[in-house]
Amino acid sequence: MLYLAEVKKQTRGFISGIKTELKLLACQHNDQSWSAVPGDEMIVCEETNTWGEGSLVLITLGHNRQLQGAPEQATPELIRQLQKISRLMEKVKDEQEKIEQWKQSLTYQSQELTRREMEIEARLEQVEQMESEFEYLERQRKELDESWDRLRNAQQRLEENQLQLGPLGNLPPEQSQSIQAFIQRLTDDPNRISSLENSVHLAIDSFKHQQATLDGYWQRLEQQKKSLQQQQQEAKRLQETVELRQQELQSTRASIEQAKNQVQIQETILNSKREFLGRLNLNLQTIQEIRETLLSLARGSDDPEIEQKIDRDSLENMPIPELEDLINKQQKDLEKFVLFVNDQEEELSFQCQTVDELLARLQNVHESERWSIEAELAEEQERKRMLDETLFGQRRNLKERQGILLQYVRVLRRRRGMFDTEQEANKINLEPVVMQLIEQQQERQEEKQSLEREIEHIQNNLQQLKEMLEHQWSEFEQKSLAVEQQQQQYQQVLFDLAKFQSQVELEQEVLQPIQDQLSATRQYIESLSHLIH
Structure with a gap:
């Protein structure tokens, strides 16, 4: 950790x-x-x-x-963490600004709705006032109809009376003139006709005033229709922008999928190389075991590499007490080193368990958490590989120390006169075979180093691909958020547009019947005016 x-x-x-x-x-x-x-x-x-x-x-x-x-x-890591915190704070700040903008927009929309509601209420009040005036005019029209009916009845009765009286030509001129004057007085009622003319003139003036008021509303309605057309065009442009952004988002998604496939290909190649490296390490271990087996069979045949690291002349000339102290010191160091190697072996076992747990989690993980777990798995696998390679060298170093200590002990025993007769009897010259194994081991070691360089190169490429993929994913999330915001904006525009269109249609539905009724009533009043004059 x-x-x-x-x-x-x-x-x-x-x-x-x-x-x-x-x-x-x-x-x-x-x-x-x-x-x-x-x-x-x-x-x-x-x-x-x-x-x-x-x-x-x-x-x-x-x-x-x-x-x-x-x-x-720790300075580079602290800088990266501070940069992450800084980017996070910038995102939080941007989100706060967007929230504040939304609040202001909602406040403005609420105020606009309140204003429009007040306007509609005022218009409804005007409509009610106009309806009251129409009712008054309708009452006047009914009164005029009743007056006309009474006038026609009077004329009809007068005609009947004239038929009953007969022709006036047989009467004297004075009586005929008197009767004509009486008929004219019955036919012409100056007070009633004057009152009727005044009522007609007042009705015509009222109609003109109401028509002027309606004309103002009609002009405002035409302006609202033009504004509605402009908003519809703006909504269409916004729709085209949203569709274009969605196409760009799909293109970015396709690039991400392509990058994912490339990462999977590189990971497959990397796993293949690692498997080959594991087989190569197993081959090296097998060669080392064969070499040690041959040396143990020969017993008297010593490892050439160990022989090259031992200065036998110095050991032969060294005082025995000093040689004993040297052997005791090496034996204590060897015991410490054995404990250290055992700890490393235990740590490798724990590391293997960690890798197995991560592999098990990766089988049932959600897609959003897969990248972090894969990155953690790659890191743990790399630690396991490094620990395994370190232990391979440490095991070899442990055996080498054991061989050197064994040679020191043999020199000490020989100098004390304690010869190993069984070793001398069974001593076999296997140096050519051991040297051949050493050559094979060196060749495999060179192959291993070359393969490790290839693995390192692939790991670097894979890291670059993952960084690029992470950048593309971040860009995709930003574009997705922008498209979502534009879609919300488009939905809000459609909502406002539908509301405004409904308002325009409602005003037209209210004004048109009033206009039709006003036109019909005015035409009737004008016809009555022509009859009076």
């Missing part, structure tokens, strides 16, 4: 070199989050690099709290 630590104290030993005390401050979890380490836990490490007290470093600890690898300076 990765830890952030602070250098507290550095001491220089006489033999062990520099010892550094590190205070654990925070640890990184599998989900890439950090948490503080409780207490004052200290870790001691031995490194050749010197760090100043108070410096911040990154270290990796195994399950047994053993330091893995060398400490690294």
Whole structure:
């Protein structure tokens, strides 16, 4: 697990070199989050690099709290974390600004709705007033109809009376003139006709005033229709923009899928290379075991590599007490090294369990969490590989130390006069075979180094592809959010447009019957005016 630590104290030993005390401050979890380490836990490490007290470093600890690898300076990681926090704060700030804009837009829409409701109420009041005036005019029209009916009845009765009286030509001129004057007085009622003319003139003036008011409403309705057409065109342009952004979003999605396929191909190649590397390591291990088996069969035949590292002349000339001290010292170092290798073996076992757990989680993980788990799995597999390679060298080093210690013991026993007769009797010259195995081992080692370089190159390419994929995914999320916002804006525009269109249609439905009724009544009044004059 990765830890952030602070250098507290550095001491220089006489033999062990520099010892550094590190205070654990925070640890990184599998989900890439950090948490503080409780207490004052200290870790001691031995490194050749010197760090100043108070410096911040990154270290990796195994399950047994053993330091893995060398400490690294924490400044780059802190900078990356601060950059992530800064980007997150910018996103939060942008979201807050968008929320504030939405609030302002909602406030403006609420005010606009209130204003429109007040306008509709005012128009309804005007319509009610106009209806009252129409009712008054309708009453006047009915009164005029009744007056006309009475006038026609009077004329009919007068005509009947004239028929009953007969022709006036037989009467004297004075009586005929008197009767004509009486008929004219009955026919012409100046007070009634004058009152009727005044009522007709008032009705015509009222009609003109109401028509002027209606003309204002009709003009406003035409302006609203023009505004409605403009809003419809704007909604159409916004729809085209949303469709274009959706096409771009689909193109970005296709690029992401292509990048995913490329990552899967590279991961397949990487796994194949790693499998081949595992078989190569197994081959190297097999060669080493065969070589050790031959040496153990020969017993008297010593490992040429170990022979090259032993200065027999120095051992033969060294005083026996000093040789015994040297053997005791090497034996103690060997015991410490055995314990260290055992700890590494245990840590490798824990690491294998971690990799197996991550592989099991990856089988049933959600798509949104797959990338983080795959990245964690790749990291844990890399740690496992490095630990395995380190243990391979440490096992070989352990056997080499055991062989050297065995040769020292043999020299000491021979110098004391304790000869191994069984070894001398069974001594076989297998040096040519062992040298051939060493050559094969060197060839496989070169192949292994070349394969490790290829794996490292593929890992770098894979890391670049994943970074590119992560960038494309971030861009896709931003575009998706923008398209969603534009869709919401488009839906809001459609809602406002439908509401405005309904308002225009409602006004037209209200004004048209009023206009028709006003026109019909005015035509009737004008006809009555022509009859009076």
